Amino acid sequence: MANQAETTHAGIVLAAGSGTRVGNSRNKVYLPLAGRRIVTWSLEVFRKIPGIGRLVLVVRDDDRELAAEVLDRELPGVPVDLVTGGDTRHESEYRALLHLAEEIRRGEIEVVLVHDAARPLAPVRIVEEVLATAIREGSAIPALPCEDVVGVDSHGRMSHAGRSGMVRVQTPQAFRSGPLLAAYQAAASDGFTGTDTASCVERYEGLPVQVVSGDPRNIKVTYADDLFTAELILTTSGYQL
Amino acid sequence: MENVHIVVLDCHHCQGEHLHEITYAGRLLASSICSNCGHTVAKDLPGLRRAYIADVEHRVRTKPRRMLRRVIRHPVSFALDLPGALLVKPAKMEAELRVLYGRR
Numbered sequence: 001m002a003n004q005a006e007t008t009h010a011g012i013v014l015a016a017g018s019g020t021r022v023g024n025s026r027n028k029v030y031l032p033l034a035g036r037r038i039v040t041w042s043l044e045v046f047r048k049i050p051g052i053g054r055l056v057l058v059v060r061d062d063d064r065e066l067a068a069e070v071l072d073r074e075l076p077g078v079p080v081d082l083v084t085g086g087d088t089r090h091e092s093e094y095r096a097l098l099h100l101a102e103e104i105r106r107g108e109i110e111v112v113l114v115h116d117a118a119r120p121l122a123p124v125r126i127v128e129e130v131l132a133t134a135i136r137e138g139s140a141i142p143a144l145p146c147e148d149v150v151g152v153d154s155h156g157r158m159s160h161a162g163r164s165g166m167v168r169v170q171t172p173q174a175f176r177s178g179p180l181l182a183a184y185q186a187a188a189s190d191g192f193t194g195t196d197t198a199s200c201v202e203r204y205e206g207l208p209v210q211v212v213s214g215d216p217r218n219i220k221v222t223y224a225d226d227l228f229t230a231e232l233i234l235t236t237s238g239y240q241l
Numbered sequence: 242m243e244n245v246h247i248v249v250l251d252c253h254h255c256q257g258e259h260l261h262e263i264t265y266a267g268r269l270l271a272s273s274i275c276s277n278c279g280h281t282v283a284k285d286l287p288g289l290r291r292a293y294i295a296d297v298e299h300r301v302r303t304k305p306r307r308m309l310r311r312v313i314r315h316p317v318s319f320a321l322d323l324p325g326a327l328l329v330k331p332a333k334m335e336a337e338l339r340v341l342y343g344r345r
Binding site: 024025026027028031032033034035072076221222223224225226227228231 | 246247248249250251252253260261263265268269270273275280282284310314
C-alpha cells in the first residue's frame, strides 16, 4: 500500500470521439474559445485541483501533433500524457486506463476522473465534489434533474409514470481507480462496450454510483449556438468558473 | 489562430451534424454558418466591435509577457518564426477588420 505522499488522483480528458469529421474539418475540441482551445479549458479545470497530479488527454491519432502544439502553447510546463483513443468512448477510456494501469496497481493513483473535452466549463466546485465523493463512496457522477421531461404512454398521451428521479448526466465522473480498471478489464474480456463510464463500473464491480449536483453552466458543446453560450459564460464569470 | 474554422457541429435549424463555418474576430466569436441550411448565428457588429477593442487592449498589454514566455521556452523556433509572423500580421489584422465591418 502506497503512503499518502505517494498517492495522487488522475484526470482523463476524452478528445478522441468529439464529433464527426468531414474532409478538412477540424475536431471541435480544438476550436478557439475566449483565446484558448476548448480542450485547454477542459484540462485547466483539473489543473486547478491540487490533488490531481496526473493528466491524460486521449486524442485521435491524426490530432496528436495539433494536441501537442496546443498543450505546449496554452498549458506550458503542465505535464499531460497523450494517449491515442479508440473507435468508441469505451475503448478510449480503456486505453487511458491501460496507460495508467501500472500506477493504479502500485496504489499510486487513488481516484480517476473522466471528463469530456467538449465540456470546457465544468466548475471547480463540481470537480472537488465528485472527487471527495469518490474518495468516500467509491464513485460519483454529476447530474441535473430533468424538470422539463414528461412521459408518453403507448396511446400518445402524457404519462406521469417513471418520471421521478430522472437526471441528465454530466462529466467529470470520478471512480476509485482499482475497481474502475478491473471493470474495464472484465469488459474487455467479455467484449462489452459501455455507453458511459458509470454503466461499466456498475455492471462489473456492482458499485452503486453516487449522484452529486451538477451545474447548468457545465454545457457540452454540441450545437453551433453552444459556442456563443460558452463564450458568454466564460466572459460573465470573469473566466473563473 | 486563423479566423475561419470549419468544424462539424449539430444545427438547431435543420437538425443533424453538418459542417459549420465558424468565424472569429481576433479571439472573439463572430458568427457560425451551417453549410447545409445556411442557418447563421452572428453577433451584432457594433457590440462585437466594442468587445474587440477591449480584447485588443488586453492582447497588446499581455503580448510582451507571452512573447517572453515563448522566447524562454523555444528560443530557436521563436527567432525563426518571428519574421514570418511580422509579415503576415497586417493581413491578419485586415481579416479581423473585415469581419468587424461585415465585409467577409
